[in-house]
Amino acid sequence: MPANYQVRAAGEDDYAALMHLYAQLHADDPSVPQALGMRTFRAILTNPDLYLFLLRDDARVLATTYLNIIPNLTRGAAPYALIENVVTDASHRGCGLGKQIIAHTLHTAWERGCYKTMLLTGSSNPATHGFYRACGFAGDEKHGYIARPGALLTRPVTE
Secondary structure, eight states, X not given: OOOOOEEEEOOGGGHHHHHHHHHXXXXXXXXXXXXXXXXXXXXXXXXTTEEXXXXXXXXXXXXXXXXXEEOOSSGGGOOEEXXXXXXXXXGGTTSSHHHHHHHXXXXXXXXXXXXXXXXXXXXXXXXXHHHHHHTTOOSSSOOOOOOOTTOOOSOOOOO
């Protein structure tokens, strides 16, 4: 019998399940101290422009996305969105769950009036890029750049 899947916003009781999925995203990430993690988690849950979505079956959380709605003063003041931390549990990859949660996430961005939704991936795996294209993302429209702390080459101008 097929599992009963549901996508919903994360709640206070979902922290441990979410962190279990995040451990599969970046296995080499340092662990987050519980107090800091819970404080950050609650800040996300209480911000109306941030969404942590979970896809679960009757027993456990199987996938997640993190949607950020960003206010904007161009494009008629239409906001744009950024999706981060897309993870499907390793034991359930390739079953279509990722597409289901991405579809839900994009639907929310469109409902909020976003004129575009972006995501970045650090993966060089062609299957990952194929997955995002199959979800409706174009990889040839813009280029992403990332700066990390220490990348600033000149001193900032101050008053």
